[in-house]
Amino acid sequence: MVVAQANSTDIGIIANAPLLWVLAAAVFAVILIQSAIYMLAVKRNAQAADMSQAEVNASFRAGGVAAIGPSLAVVLVSVALLPLFGTPPVLVRIGLIGSAATETASASLAAGTMGAELGGEGYTQAVFVVALMAMSLSGAMWQISTLVLTPLLGKGSDALSRVNPALMSIVPAAALLAAFAALTITEIPKSLAHIAAVVASAIVMAICLVLARVLSQAWLREWALGIAIVGGLIAAYAVHHAGFGAA
Amino acid sequence: MTTAAPDLEALHRNYSKTTYLWGNVTMVACLLLATAVPFYLYFSTDLGIEVSHIVTAFIAVAAVYGVFWVVEPVTYFPILGPAGMYQAFMIGNISNKLVPSAIVAQSTIGAEPGTRKASYSATAAICGAAVVHVLSMLVLVGLLGTWLVSITPEPITEVARLYILPAILGGVTVQLIATLNQVRATIIALVVSAVVVLLIVPFSPPLVKSFATAIAVIATIVITWYARDRKVRSSSDTAHIN
Numbered sequence: 001m002v003v004a005q006a007n008s009t010d011i012g013i014i015a016n017a018p019l020l021w022v023l024a025a026a027v028f029a030v031i032l033i034q035s036a037i038y039m040l041a042v043k044r045n046a047q048a049a050d051m052s053q054a055e056v057n058a059s060f061r062a063g064g065v066a067a068i069g070p071s072l073a074v075v076l077v078s079v080a081l082l083p084l085f086g087t088p089p090v091l092v093r094i095g096l097i098g099s100a101a102t103e104t105a106s107a108s109l110a111a112g113t114m115g116a117e118l119g120g121e122g123y124t125q126a127v128f129v130v131a132l133m134a135m136s137l138s139g140a141m142w143q144i145s146t147l148v149l150t151p152l153l154g155k156g157s158d159a160l161s162r163v164n165p166a167l168m169s170i171v172p173a174a175a176l177l178a179a180f181a182a183l184t185i186t187e188i189p190k191s192l193a194h195i196a197a198v199v200a201s202a203i204v205m206a207i208c209l210v211l212a213r214v215l216s217q218a219w220l221r222e223w224a225l226g227i228a229i230v231g232g233l234i235a236a237y238a239v240h241h242a243g244f245g246a247a
Numbered sequence: 248m249t250t251a252a253p254d255l256e257a258l259h260r261n262y263s264k265t266t267y268l269w270g271n272v273t274m275v276a277c278l279l280l281a282t283a284v285p286f287y288l289y290f291s292t293d294l295g296i297e298v299s300h301i302v303t304a305f306i307a308v309a310a311v312y313g314v315f316w317v318v319e320p321v322t323y324f325p326i327l328g329p330a331g332m333y334q335a336f337m338i339g340n341i342s343n344k345l346v347p348s349a350i351v352a353q354s355t356i357g358a359e360p361g362t363r364k365a366s367y368s369a370t371a372a373i374c375g376a377a378v379v380h381v382l383s384m385l386v387l388v389g390l391l392g393t394w395l396v397s398i399t400p401e402p403i404t405e406v407a408r409l410y411i412l413p414a415i416l417g418g419v420t421v422q423l424i425a426t427l428n429q430v431r432a433t434i435i436a437l438v439v440s441a442v443v444v445l446l447i448v449p450f451s452p453p454l455v456k457s458f459a460t461a462i463a464v465i466a467t468i469v470i471t472w473y474a475r476d477r478k479v480r481s482s483s484d485t486a487h488i489n
Contacts, residue, residue: 051358109311126300142315174468225419
């Protein structure tokens, strides 16, 4: 039994329970096992794709190197989120399976239904567990539909886009844009420091993307979110300590 | 390299069978382990959480992301191929890490998008990305994360905790707008969201606030659909969509 109190805001005490570490380690192990099996499958059957062993190894290496930047960016975000969710939940949800943006937004929405906001006064252990439950169940739905849809898509992959190509090209983009626009604008009325974080992060991202294009530096695009987050936090730090922070 | 064609097909069937079978097995295992995390917390603590709290929170999340449970797998399938699907939806960070890794690998060995070679190359690339990602997460977050937080001065941790969400959202929104490059949908989304969040929510019952994002999403989809450029659609037969 873990010592827990509904009104306590000490998330770490329950979020770092030993069994959760075991579960997180098991998820990592499953992913490594999958990668090993898949790599063997590619190596053994590469000829079917007119691919040499050298090309198989080159693909593996290129994928690994390309992942270094994004992985460190995810590490940066994960470390920043540790106080909110504890280590094992951050490893499983933000490090793997989901992404920082999706999971933080989901947790924020879930906390909102309890009348609390992430990291705010009302962010108790109870709110944390409800938020983690909601983001985990949502993540589970993603995987369930992947399990169901992949074989179906394999059989008739372009059937959906044939039925209504315009619908399929408009709905996902509009939904993504609206979700992030609404979530971002929700931060605006909270405090001047929140505005500073949003604006600085947006400006730093825009600069990174422009520089990445002008100078043809692809790594900058991979690193952009990590850099933007640091920029946003620095701006928030300055405004917060100037006395315009969250109440 | 004079292997008969039927043998190559047998090899490809073998590849498909292995990745399909083990993709399913590993994904179900991952699903059960990851979902056990909140359930363990729920049953091992006594925080007075009611099932209705969880249902309401889940509905609020589902209202925003429910469409993506289906749309994302459909969207990524043509890029990742069947084998890559089972990898991507376990490893996560698909658009910011896995898809770029696959594209880099394909261009490294000169595999044409849409070919079998591209799909095999993507699978190998995602394996490489998975190994790098798992190691960096285990070492830098799992082992050193708490230490990294502990050596960070309290005022900085506090600022990070309070403002991490707006610091992520500002950047992600800009990156999203730049990646999608859809001016009309972007303007509609920004205007609709501003109206819903800043004008409607403050003058509505608290319940509306929980679903503000969902309202903005649905309104944006409907308006974007009716305001779409119909000329583009009529010329889509000629494959000059952009």
